[in-house]
Amino acid sequence: MATFNTKTTFMTHSRSNPSRSSSRYLPRLVAMAQSQSYWASIESDIETYLKKAIPIRSPESVFEPMHHLTFAAPRTTAPALCVAACELVGGNRIQAMAAACAIHLMHAAAYTHEHLPLTDRPRPKPTIQHKFDPNIELLTGDGIIPFGLELLARSMDLAQSNPDKILRVIIEITRASGSQGIVEGQYRELGVDELSSDIKIIEYVSNKKEGELHACGAACGAILGGGAEEEIERLRNFGLYVGTVQGIVAKNKPGMEEKIEKLKGLALKELESFKGDKSELISRLVEPSLCAA
Amino acid sequence: MATFNTKTTFMTHSRSNPSRSSSRYLPRLVAMAQSQSYWASIESDIETYLKKAIPIRSPESVFEPMHHLTFAAPRTTAPALCVAACELVGGNRIQAMAAACAIHLMHAAAYTHEHLPLTDRPRPKPTIQHKFDPNIELLTGDGIIPFGLELLARSMDLAQSNPDKILRVIIEITRASGSQGIVEGQYRELGVDELSSDIKIIEYVSNKKEGELHACGAACGAILGGGAEEEIERLRNFGLYVGTVQGIVAKNKPGMEEKIEKLKGLALKELESFKGDKSELISRLVEPSLCAA
Numbered sequence: 001m002a003t004f005n006t007k008t009t010f011m012t013h014s015r016s017n018p019s020r021s022s023s024r025y026l027p028r029l030v031a032m033a034q035s036q037s038y039w040a041s042i043e044s045d046i047e048t049y050l051k052k053a054i055p056i057r058s059p060e061s062v063f064e065p066m067h068h069l070t071f072a073a074p075r076t077t078a079p080a081l082c083v084a085a086c087e088l089v090g091g092n093r094i095q096a097m098a099a100a101c102a103i104h105l106m107h108a109a110a111y112t113h114e115h116l117p118l119t120d121r122p123r124p125k126p127t128i129q130h131k132f133d134p135n136i137e138l139l140t141g142d143g144i145i146p147f148g149l150e151l152l153a154r155s156m157d158l159a160q161s162n163p164d165k166i167l168r169v170i171i172e173i174t175r176a177s178g179s180q181g182i183v184e185g186q187y188r189e190l191g192v193d194e195l196s197s198d199i200k201i202i203e204y205v206s207n208k209k210e211g212e213l214h215a216c217g218a219a220c221g222a223i224l225g226g227g228a229e230e231e232i233e234r235l236r237n238f239g240l241y242v243g244t245v246q247g248i249v250a251k252n253k254p255g256m257e258e259k260i261e262k263l264k265g266l267a268l269k270e271l272e273s274f275k276g277d278k279s280e281l282i283s284r285l286v287e288p289s290l291c292a293a
Numbered sequence: 294m295a296t297f298n299t300k301t302t303f304m305t306h307s308r309s310n311p312s313r314s315s316s317r318y319l320p321r322l323v324a325m326a327q328s329q330s331y332w333a334s335i336e337s338d339i340e341t342y343l344k345k346a347i348p349i350r351s352p353e354s355v356f357e358p359m360h361h362l363t364f365a366a367p368r369t370t371a372p373a374l375c376v377a378a379c380e381l382v383g384g385n386r387i388q389a390m391a392a393a394c395a396i397h398l399m400h401a402a403a404y405t406h407e408h409l410p411l412t413d414r415p416r417p418k419p420t421i422q423h424k425f426d427p428n429i430e431l432l433t434g435d436g437i438i439p440f441g442l443e444l445l446a447r448s449m450d451l452a453q454s455n456p457d458k459i460l461r462v463i464i465e466i467t468r469a470s471g472s473q474g475i476v477e478g479q480y481r482e483l484g485v486d487e488l489s490s491d492i493k494i495i496e497y498v499s500n501k502k503e504g505e506l507h508a509c510g511a512a513c514g515a516i517l518g519g520g521a522e523e524e525i526e527r528l529r530n531f532g533l534y535v536g537t538v539q540g541i542v543a544k545n546k547p548g549m550e551e552k553i554e555k556l557k558g559l560a561l562k563e564l565e566s567f568k569g570d571k572s573e574l575i576s577r578l579v580e581p582s583l584c585a586a
Contacts, residue, residue: 061480062472106439113435118411118427134411135483138431139476142406145438146399146471153463163456170446170463178439179355183432187354190428 034277035284042080042093049097050104053151065132065140066147072131073108076210077285078217078243085218085235088278091225098155099169099220105148106177107213112141114186149173169220176216185209199256206247207240214243234270241267242285327570328577335373335386342390343397346444358425358433359440365424366401369503370578371510371536378511378528381571384518391448392462392513398441399470400506405434407479442466462513469509478502492549499540500533507536527563534560535578 054067079100086096115128116137130137149170156166175181185208188201218239222232241263248256248263264286271283347360372393379389408421409430423430442463449459468474478501481494511532515525534556541549541556557579564576 059477059480062477066472110435113431116411116431118409118431136480138406138409138411139479141435142403142438143472143476145435146442146467149439149442150464150467150471153460153467156460163460167446167449167456167459171443174439174443174446178443179359179436183436184352184355186432187352187429
């Protein structure tokens with residue numbers, strides 16, 4: 001999945017316009033620096049929260065792999081979008097923190113299981129370094145899913161939220177990480193050769209995996225931040241388009257440029273009714289260059 | 294894990310006392326028949342609820358294996374104990390039904406993943422028939438966990454319950470099925486040869502797997518049925534002892550008879566403060582012959 005790589009992005013943009021006057025691009029550079037700093041601060045807060053939530057404690061045989069696999073999974077922008085959506089609708093960052101972490105944990109469990117060496121699995125995924133043997137990775141993934149949801153269920157005081165909102169967010173996250181989201185996307189990937197795969201399959205899988213996870217992130221943030229129903233749905237759609245774009249871009253398949261541009265346009269349209277700096281900052285997620293593969 | 298097998302139990306008990314007068318044992322036979330009928334009615338209601346919750350629907354590639362693996366997993370008595378505990382504290386059966394199903398689903402996911410053929414897994418478990426290939430079984434297990442929790446999070450109206458109770462039950466179930474319950478028990482089993490394994494390991498694993506699942510079942514039922522805190526804790530302890538006994542009995546390891554009797558005694562002690570027929574019915578779970586392996 002796509003990861004934040006703001007430094008590279010920044011440099012790429014500067015270098016891609018060598019002949020232009022730097023003064024002309026100063027406002028854009030300033031805006032980009034603000035955007036980087038905003039997303040970096042969210043990422044840093046999520047990491048701090050996660051590290052506190054998963055200390056390496058007894059039994060170490062359980063918590064050491066859980067800690068390792070949680071942080072070994074590549075970051076996606078879905079948890080950060082959860083926090084940003086919460087702030088966009090007027091909530092406090094802390095209200096979305098447990099949900100953002102739960103979303104990362106669902107992704108980390110899925111990523112771990114996706115790379116498990118099963119006896120008769122075709123290997124569509126690039127092999128990764130395994131610090132633990134398959135049994136441990138299987139069990140750790142199985143432990144991470146309930147752990148993430150427990151973290152969320154326990155977050156009521158922290159989120160200054162009512163239990164109805166937390167239950168609603170649990171439903172969002174279980175849907176997105178289960179058979180109507182990531183798991184359904186993974187089913188469709190089974191036995192599909194990535195290089196030769198059909199454009200429609202790539203779009204479908206990106207929609208179910210990165211798309212649903214980002215839709216869920218945005219919706220959860222908006223719910224927890226006290227957004228109106230219309231705001232929640234607009235942000236959910238924004239997340240779906242943005243996540244789908246990221247999934248497609250990561251596959252790097254020629255011939256999908258038009259689809260990507262269309263989805264980016266749809267995403268930005270969903271943000272039109274939101275005003276202010278935070279709306280501008282969130283809109284940056286449609287730039288694949290901000291979320292380098 | 295142990296399963297309900299009331300018919301066999303009934304016959305075994307009748308045959309074991311061939312020389313005694315049948316009239317002397319009539320009250321006992323009547324009590325056993327009542328007990329069988331009570332547990333059978335709970336089992337039947339859980340099955341009906343689960344079948345409605347997991348219809349074979351689109352996408353069939355996802356829901357057919359989910360349906361199959363949910364019902365292929367051997368039953369445990371933990372979901373039925375959840376319902377019985379709810380009724381014991383004065384609740385209605387329907388209030389505990391989603392939690393009971395979620396508990397079965399957590400067990401079914403764990404059972405499915407326990408029998409996955411991984412590339413370098415030692416095989417402590419008896420091999421089972423696999424209807425689907427390992428990729429599908431892995432993904433289906435991954436889908437069942439969030440599905441079970443979603444079912445529970447959505448059950449508020451049905452349970453005539455407040456969202457605080459549902460959140461509390463979600464925490465109970467995520468704990469019991471995660472790294473402090475089943476997953477921790479599975480970790481300890483890794484690489485352990487069942488036949489030669491130490492008595493202490495058998496007890497530890499039974500406590501973490503069957504024990505925690507039954508403790509969770511009993512506590513969830515009592516919470517949802519509106520039990521007082523003391524009732525919840527007594528039923529939780531009862532479940533822990535009863536589940537641990539079942540786990541130990543299923544291993545069929547000589548030299549554990551004294552431990553089993555001690556745990557049964559502790560279990561029955563937890564029920565002393567409950568009065569009435571339902572308390573008698575629940576106490577039947579300590580009889581391993583009622584829950585034949």
